Amino acid sequence: MITSIMKRDGRVVLYDAGKIASAILKALEAAGEGDAAEAARVANRVERELALECGSGTPRIEQIQDLVERQLMECGHDEAAKRYILYRANRTRIREANSQLMKTIDEITNVDARLSDMKRDNANIDGNTAMGSMLQIGTAGAKAYNAAYLLTPEQAKAHREGDIHIHDFDFYSLTTTCTQIDILRLFHGGFSTGHGFLREPNSIGSYAALAAIAIQSNQNDQHGGQSIPNFDYGMAEGVAKTFAKAYVTKLTESVEDILDSEDESDAARAAVTEAAQATGHTARLGEGASEAEFDRLAAESLARATRLDGGTAARLVATARRRAWKQTDRETYQAMEGFVHNLNTMHSRAGAQTPFSSINYGTDTSPEGRMVIRNILMAEDAGLGFGETPIFPIHIFKVKEGVNYNEGDPNYDLFQLSMKVSAKRLFPNYVFLDAPFNLQYYKPGHPETEVATMGCRTRVMGNVYDPSRQIAYSRGNLSFTSINLPRLAIEAHGDEAKFYASLDEMMELVARQLLDRFEIQAAKRVYNYPFLMGQGIWLDSDQLGPADEVREVLKHGTLSIGFIGLAETLTALYGHHHGESDEMQKKGLEIVGHMRQFCDDKSQAMKLNFTLLATPAEGLSGRFTRMDQKRYGSIPGVTDREYYTNSFHIPVWYPISAYDKIQKEAPYHALTNAGHISYVELDGDTAHNLEAFESVVRCMHDAGVGYGSINHPVDRDPVCGYVGVIGDVCPRCGRRSGEALSPEKLAELRKKFPGVPSFCGCE
Amino acid sequence: MSAMQKQSVVGKDVPFERIRRITGYLVGTMDKWNDAKKAEERDRVKHL
Numbered sequence: 090m091i092t093s094i095m096k097r098d099g100r101v102v103l104y105d106a107g108k109i110a111s112a113i114l115k116a117l118e119a120a121g122e123g124d125a126a127e128a129a130r131v132a133n134r135v136e137r138e139l140a141l142e143c144g145s146g147t148p149r150i151e152q153i154q155d156l157v158e159r160q161l162m163e164c165g166h167d168e169a170a171k172r173y174i175l176y177r178a179n180r181t182r183i184r185e186a187n188s189q190l191m192k193t194i195d196e197i198t199n200v201d202a203r204l205s206d207m208k209r210d211n212a213n214i215d216g217n218t219a220m221g222s223m224l225q226i227g228t229a230g231a232k233a234y235n236a237a238y239l240l241t242p243e244q245a246k247a248h249r250e251g252d253i254h255i256h257d258f259d260f261y262s263l264t265t266t267c268t269q270i271d272i273l274r275l276f277h278g279g280f281s282t283g284h285g286f287l288r289e290p291n292s293i294g295s296y297a298a299l300a301a302i303a304i305q306s307n308q309n310d311q312h313g314g315q316s317i318p319n320f321d322y323g324m325a326e327g328v329a330k331t332f333a334k335a336y337v338t339k340l341t342e343s344v345e346d347i348l349d350s351e352d353e354s355d356a357a358r359a360a361v362t363e364a365a366q367a368t369g370h371t372a373r374l375g376e377g378a379s380e381a382e383f384d385r386l387a388a389e390s391l392a393r394a395t396r397l398d399g400g401t402a403a404r405l406v407a408t409a410r411r412r413a414w415k416q417t418d419r420e421t422y423q424a425m426e427g428f429v430h431n432l433n434t435m436h437s438r439a440g441a442q443t444p445f446s447s448i449n450y451g452t453d454t455s456p457e458g459r460m461v462i463r464n465i466l467m468a469e470d471a472g473l474g475f476g477e478t479p480i481f482p483i484h485i486f487k488v489k490e491g492v493n494y495n496e497g498d499p500n501y502d503l504f505q506l507s508m509k510v511s512a513k514r515l516f517p518n519y520v521f522l523d524a525p526f527n528l529q530y531y532k533p534g535h536p537e538t539e540v541a542t543m544g545c546r547t548r549v550m551g552n553v554y555d556p557s558r559q560i561a562y563s564r565g566n567l568s569f570t571s572i573n574l575p576r577l578a579i580e581a582h583g584d585e586a587k588f589y590a591s592l593d594e595m596m597e598l599v600a601r602q603l604l605d606r607f608e609i610q611a612a613k614r615v616y617n618y619p620f621l622m623g624q625g626i627w628l629d630s631d632q633l634g635p636a637d638e639v640r641e642v643l644k645h646g647t648l649s650i651g652f653i654g655l656a657e658t659l660t661a662l663y664g665h666h667h668g669e670s671d672e673m674q675k676k677g678l679e680i681v682g683h684m685r686q687f688c689d690d691k692s693q694a695m696k697l698n699f700t701l702l703a704t705p706a707e708g709l710s711g712r713f714t715r716m717d718q719k720r721y722g723s724i725p726g727v728t729d730r731e732y733y734t735n736s737f738h739i740p741v742w743y744p745i746s747a748y749d750k751i752q753k754e755a756p757y758h759a760l761t762n763a764g765h766i767s768y769v770e771l772d773g774d775t776a777h778n779l780e781a782f783e784s785v786v787r788c789m790h791d792a793g794v795g796y797g798s799i800n801h802p803v804d805r806d807p808v809c810g811y812v813g814v815i816g817d818v819c820p821r822c823g824r825r826s827g828e829a830l831s832p833e834k835l836a837e838l839r840k841k842f843p844g845v846p847s848f849c850g851c852e
Numbered sequence: 853m854s855a856m857q858k859q860s861v862v863g864k865d866v867p868f869e870r871i872r873r874i875t876g877y878l879v880g881t882m883d884k885w886n887d888a889k890k891a892e893e894r895d896r897v898k899h900l
Contacts, residue, residue, distance in 0.1 A: 209886045445877070478871050480878045515873055545876035705875035711888020731891040735875070741892055747899040766876050770898045800896075803871045808863040815868050829864040 091139060095149045097184075109135055113157060113169075116176065120168035134160045179242075186233045193229040197222050206711075220436075228259040235261040239609070244602045251716040253599055254571045254709050255606075256651075260312035262609050264618065265646060267313035267543050268565035270626055272300055272323035280624050282306045292334070293417070293461075296327025297424035301431040304446045304482075310621040311565075314445030314544025318561045320465070321450035322536050324424075325457035329373055331420055332457070335413035336372035337361050340387070343405040343412075344395060353395070360390035360406075374414065374456035384410060421460050425468040432481040433473060446482035449520065449541035451507070452492050454499040462503045466517075470510045475846045476810050478803055484510075484517035485542050488790055489531075494523070508783055511799065512776045513812075518542070518766070518798035521790050526759045530559050537562040542796050545705035547649075548764040553692040554644040563628035564645045566763070568606050570599045571651035571704040573713045574680075575733055578661035579721055588662060589683065596650060596687045600699065603648040607697070611640035644697060649763035650688060651704030653713065654733030655681065656740045660726040667753060668739035678756055681737060685760045700763035703736030710735070736765070747771075747785050751792045758795035767797040773814030776801035809835075810844045 091104050114128035135156045139148055154177055161170035201217065202208040208216030208225065215221045236245050239261055247253045257266065279288045282302060290296045300323065304315045317323060341357040364386035365371050368379055384406045392402040432446050450462050465484070473479055486507045493500035507517050520542050522531055527540040530550055537560040540550055547566050552559045572595050581588035615622040615635050622639055625631030629642040656666035658680065659673050667677040684701050691699040710732045723729045734740045737757035739750050747769045754767045767789065775781050782799065789797040804815035808830055811821035822838055824830055839845045871878055874889050
């Protein structure tokens with residue numbers, strides 16, 4: 090007679106025969122093979138066998154489960170047995186995940202981030218801080234839950250074993266990736282962040298401050314980066330308001346000075362109001378006919394009201410305009426400086442991350458827009474408090490022929506300035522609106538049709554769900570999953586047909602998984618995204634009530650399939666990569682073109698935006714490769730490094746000219762409609778040669794690159810403040826990394842260089 | 853006052869900052885990069 094059993098952890102508990110019968114019943118019911126009476130019959134057989142096996146001893150729980158399996162089969166319940174086995178396997182997986190989870194939390198808690206690769210998975214989170222660790226623990230818990238409960242066994246296996254990588258997996262059940270925030274629409278009429286209402290801003294200072302708050306707030310509703318696609322157009326309105334106010338103030342002051350009077354604000358305001366009524370606009374920046382007319386009318390009115398002669402009144406108005414311009418320009422600079430500082434210091438997501446932010450600009454040719462662009466570039470050029478290079482936001486300069494690309498274009502000077510800044514600070518990056526796949530959407534006078542980039546590279550433009558809304562504003566990516574392309578190639582053993590067959594299978598699996606995830610996201614309500622949907626940032630969300638499902642409006646977003654390691658894939662399949670021959674370039678384009686076709690077909694079939702992504706390899710770089718090295722060993726040119734090459738890039742270690750690299754990579758930009766970026770690496774000296782820098786940017790434009798940037802080393806010595814290329818020794822102060830400077834040397838440096846940081850407490 | 857500023861000898865144990873771009877983002881220093889990304893940065897060759 091059995092009285093007790095031993096659980097997995099060694100505890101001995103009372104034997105309960107009813108539990109066996111109830112487990113058997115569940116399996117029978119799931120298989121549609123029987124009822125409680127049948128379950129009791131099978132349970133009796135299990136009990137008899139058990140008594141034979143261990144007499145009055147204490148059986149282990151696994152022993153009982155093995156018997157249940159066997160008895161189900163012996164009684165002819167094959168399907169129920171199968172269900173029972175699956176159930177057991179799943180329980181085992183969850184148990185293992187739980188103990189793995191505890192191990193992970195243990196590592197997060199106790200190991201220094203410098204020694205833990207896992208803790209440096211996302212370079213933007215400091216795993217050594219309290220909030221950073223809390224975020225990582227939450228991430229670990231969410232991942233374990235999602236893998237056990239939300240993926241199908243097939244998807245879980247593919248993700249776990251590195252056939253695919255589901256990005257932002259910790260947020261699987263929670264939210265979507267990113268949005269291009271139309272900052273103007275948000276500001277008009279004011280908005281709420283959930284803890285109070287913010288009125289529509291009235292100066293460039295407030296515009297810039299609220300733009301930072303909007304990015305921060307929306308970052309808390311989503312797991313990816315945030316972007317403003319119309320930074321110049323958006324901030325221009327703030328500049329206009331600041332100028333209109335400054336015009337009145339400066340005019341008042343000038344009149345008071347000349348009349349030696351205490352208060353002439355009524356006369357000045359009346360003059361401006363009269364001019365505004367006649368011209369139909371407020372005092373505004375610019376040197377056009379209408380601005381001249383405005384000034385003339387204001388002077389006339391002023392002369393009448395104050396009995397100043399016409400010439401003097403006109404002179405005062407001209408002075409007021411000049412000074413108002415100067416003050417507005419200064420305030421704009423301060424606003425831009427504050428914006429950059431804010432985005433590098435403010436935190437979101439439980440205080441652990443600075444928001445991933447991007448701003449796009451370059452095409453607004455209005456005087457106000459131009460003032461914004463010039464000043465944001467100058468603020469970026471100046472850097473942070475001690476001259477540090479700002480990490481955020483990502484600056485993206487939109488390049489367009491007829492607007493800023495060629496000499497004579499209205500914003501050509503700003504394009505030139507942008508390259509000077511990029512050569513020093515690595516930003517801006519460049520998005521090319523003339524690339525055919527971007528130009529097809531472009532409508533002059535409609536900035537929402539200008540392609541903008543967000544975060545690392547995400548691009549959202551085409552719209553299969555609603556072809557009348559092919560715009561950048563108020564849309565974003567919903568989720569993305571990447572395919573381990575090199576593994577498919579290795580497994581194909583040189584058989585091209587086999588490779589394509591497995592690629593199709595894998596893309597089908599990923600598409601299915603993206604749809605499953607969409608189902609979770611779409612079933613959420615507006616109140617789950619209080620800022621993104623509640624404040625109407627997402628396209629058409631302003632049509633929804635707080636408890637409405639977001640399903641329909643989410644369809645404006647994209648579901649993206651990514652890939653990594655085209656170079657290694659080609660090498661595994663054919664022996665060399667696309668940097669090495671035109672033949673391989675053709676093969677590479679065939680593979681990526683095939684993937685794009687799959688996405689287009691899927692989009693049409695589902696009326697959803699499936700797009701192809703040249704995956705940003707953050708976090709993924711290394712993960713696939715480690716697993717494949719373990720599986721296949723070191724294969725030359727394929728698994729013999731610690732990482733797979735980024736998307737379609739020519740391998741970073743392969744010697745190639747900038748020109749050839751751009752020519753090779755450009756055609757892939759046309760295929761990867763979910764986003765892409767190409768880099769060219771320059772050494773410090775070449776980068777600072779503006780002609781060389783410009784020739785690379787122009788080469789990208791002319792080759793049809795969609796988005797690109799130039800990498801060059803930017804080092805800084807925090808002790809003497811030097812920014813530039815530093816080898817082993819700092820060219821300014823002569824110290825090596827980690828060496829101290831003498832107080833005399835420091836004093837000498839401070840005399841020569843105003844930018845040397847000050848150190849309190851030691852001098 | 854930052855920890856660096858409290859040191860009696862200016863610059864002792866203060867490393868150079870090396871800012872690099874990875875996957876479109878800049879990262880303040882490479883200390884926080886994972887091993888594979890560090891290896892990728894190390895292997896990069898210049899394009900002329």
